Amino acid sequence: MNIILIAIGALVVLALVFGAILGFAAIRFKVEGNPIVDQLDALLPQTQCGQCSYPGCRPYAEAIAQGDEKINKCPPGGESTINAIADLLGVDPEPLDAEHGEEKDVKLLAVIREDECIGCTKCIQACPVDAILGAAKQMHTVIAKECTGCDLCVEPCPVDCIDMVPVEQTMQTWHWEKPSQIIATDKVKAA
């Protein structure tokens, strides 16, 4: 009987000690805010295009952090972003949800055909990063350096004068591709 009481007593004491340590750690090392949202936001491409059906990248990050949202809704981020988010959260990566758009191979830039612009400012209001310069009844033009290619300005334009043009590769942006491992049988077939 004694032994049982001693055993129970020892376990209770251990539980109290470890409980106290954990409680202390919970308070002493408490992290303010939700750092996971910031980390997720840092992984997203900041195009603010809304293709994920959220008004910007941070609201999408917040939704994912709350656990409500799938991680495969960002076409500009593409597969690499999905993998990075999956890595961060420790979940399985999923293929990009085609419903929200497709990952484009080339970056696109919006270009306004200035002859046709009527100066209605609708595109200026639509651009999430204020990359369009202009005023009412004045010429509108896209600041190419700031344009993220999000596509949101094309629809509101009443005269449909905005084109999405692929960005050209220059000698400064060119780089080698990863060596492809063509297996011997493929090489023989191709020859």
Next chain:
Amino acid sequence: MKPIQLHDFSGGIHPNENKIQSTTLEILDAKIPEKLILPIAQHIGAPSKPIVNPGDIVLKGQLIAQGEDFVSCNLHAPTSGVIGDITQKSVPHQSNMAALCIEIITDGKDKWVKHQGVENYLQADASQLIEKIQQAGITGLGGAGFPTHVKASIPASKIDTLIINAAECEPYITADDLLMREHAHEIIQGIEILCQILKPKQCIIGIENNKPQAIETLQNSISSLANNSHHIQVASIPTKYPSGGEKQLIQILTGNEVPNGGLPADIGIVLQNVGTAYAIYQAIAKGEPLISRITTVTGDACDQPRNFRVLLGTQVKDLLTQANTNLKKTSRLIMGGPMMGVTLQDAEVPVVKTTNCIIAASKHELPNPAMEQACIRCGMCTQACPAQLLPQQLYWFAKSSNLDQAKAHNIGDCIECGACSYVCPSNIPLVQYYRFAKGEIKQAHADKIKSDGAKKRFDTRTARLEREIAEKEAKRKARAEAAAKKQADKKAELAKNPAPSEPAPQVDIEALQKKLDATKMAIEKSKAKLAEAQATNSAKVELLQGALEKAQAKMKDIALTISQAKKDAKSPAGTNTEKSSVKVEATDVIEGLKQKVLAAKTRMEKAQERLNMAKEQNLDTVDALQLGVNKQKEKLDAAQKNLEEAAQ
């Protein structure tokens, strides 16, 4: 002068030298080709800007493109002729892309522009010498192409060692070797000029021991100097690839390492290629700008491999012809050496300032690359790496696109010398993996900067929109409060004094009038646009018509509002008199009614006037004004009726 103590760098390889093929003949002046193609960007830094136009006649050595920034370089015409076109042409770059080139159609006369060297250059002022070097458009001729005047501009107080890179460690290349054999005296003079500028405590020429003749000629030239005041000496180093790399040669000759992210100047060293020293001599002593260089043409497909003094801009095919090259036998055309050279897709590209070698290799000589096998982690690459990296780890990271780890393991320090790929038993193209990873890292960095900027703009915009909404709210509130206050004040005033206040409606009318004018103008414009669209029968006709109708409706509303406001303004007594009519005595009634009739008459006349004016101008406000006139008439009749009734 004590002999230099040599150190060693870790790793390195000993590939077959293959230099004997091109060292049997002396340097030959290449024939002047029919046309020269000169890219404006043959150096590190901002491309130069052409200052000639197609059709201009140029002389040999004439400036044809001006370096724009400090880190940029001038370009001169290598021979006399006429400027052809200045367009995009294919240039020797691994991407096989085109860049802006100045074409010169040569006239064969090879006439020099007036030029003159610096007198007494060994006593000249350093800044004068540097300026002359800059004007001559000299870049590093070892392969990197860094503008020489920038390196020469490093303050002399910081420099204690000048190293001349005569190692030429890469197989096949013998351009510097032959240059030293034939022009040792000029090279030593060039070195003296550099010493005059940089004033180092010692000057070492680092040369590999596989060039005994060059070592001899250099030493003879140094011995023949009147006084070796700058302590120039030749240091013969063991032959190993890549001992000619800047960082490696510094380590061999001084035992020090260039700090990460820094320059040799940080440890008091300036390194120049021996060919650059020769070009400096030509520029300072004779006033000749950089218009030619020594290039080795070699390879199995060449019948007569040798070194040429070739004019910049000569197309590779012209050089290959002069070396009797069998193009059919050529399976790989390389500009540079076999370890770091770039493959050319055609022989149309020109020789540029950094072209030290052309290899026309047969399939037997440089066989097609073998199939990549699995990495067996043998570690031979680690043993060979001169930068003390772990190529194997970098390979795994680059292969899995793990850019963070690759960066953390110092992939940026890789000099892409190719020693690791050379030794790999599994034939893995390691250098290509690293180039891919480096490119991705650079792109990811640029993307990050862009996305950070986009995020900032988005946040600023969101804040701006919120601020605007908040301001509107505040204004609305303030207005509501002011209106409420006004109401309260009015009530209080009415209690004291029933006199109405007029100004408020007046302001409204002015604002509304302005709006009306604006809308009128807009309608004019859209009418014009509609006419145009109808003329061209464009698809926008419907759109514009819709817009026009909208604008017209808007204008009607505004006109109505104005007339209503004006009416109210003119007869505020109407509303108040209703209130205070209770107090009016019976005897005043007739007087009041008389006044009403008068007032109504004037209003109607005014309305009629306006209507007539509108009718004349054929404005769209006609209908609205007509309505107004009718209303006024009714009111007038009503008022007169009232008067008659009251008078009875």
Next chain:
Amino acid sequence: MKLLNISSPHTSRPGNTGNVMRRVILATIPGILALTYFFGPGHLIQIAIAASVALGCEASILRLRNKPVMFNLLDYSALLTAILLALSLPPYAPFWVTIVATAFSIIVAKHLYGGLGQNPFNPAMVGFALVLVSFPVAMTTSWSAPTELLENGISFSQALELIFASREHIDAITMATPLDVYKHQVGIETASEILTNPIFTDTSSPATATGWIWVNLGFLLGGIIMLSRGIFTWHIPVSLLGTLTLLSLLIGWDNDQYVPLSLHMLAGATMLGTFFIATDPVTASTTPLGKIIYGAGIGSLIYVIRTWGSYPDAVAFAVLLMNFAAPFIDQYTQPRTYGHTKAVRGLAKKD
């Protein structure tokens, strides 16, 4: 002319992975000759069984993985694994022991981890450890006595019978290994008494075992040949043997209490393990300092397990245990890059 458009460098050392593996296989020949001369043809038969099973398994897995079969078989890695495994196993182990060991090492220890270059554990040692633990009787009672000690030696047909068919007469030719004998008698008898066992050449010090000394010297020769050809660097063999020597001299200097150093070095699988197993590049550490630590770790574990563990020969387990540690050792022993003041330690942290 159709010109190639590829990245530099445009030249490389001749040869491929197959050449390296072939050289290693050739370097085992001195040891195999010694084994056959002193212990009969058992090992040759085991090599034949193991090689055929290994190549067969590798070919079928490669086909399953849709990889080119001949191209990958010609890198000789499966053959090398089979040979090393066959040399580690007792010469007269039943054929099914060899088959199980080989199949497991090729299929599970090599291909299930991703194939050549991707396995964290030495496949031959994994196969050996598996059968040692699963079939202890077959493994411990199949060691051959040196043929000098047997009246009639061992004929080829006898060997075939023992391996494939009935094992009735196995006791006639088997004998415990020298390490086994010494280890179990130490503490009970003095050194000179133990050495009277016929398996030892003579009773004088240093103790040597008949036949085993030549086998180990054969593998040592093979190892030195490979070292001179640059197949591997000196770090692992030197640190392994050095640590083993050091521990043996420091702790086990008393021959009456502990197995003597000469037996540690020249009896058992020490030389085979040092030059052919521990230096396997895929599973060993790759940085120079890392290799020294790795070799030292194996050396100490060999001594520890042999002295205080229950197994007389411990190379397999020592190697496998250090294989666990090799990636970690690699991360913390990276050389300092040119121009940096400190070496990179560990993997990059996420910021």
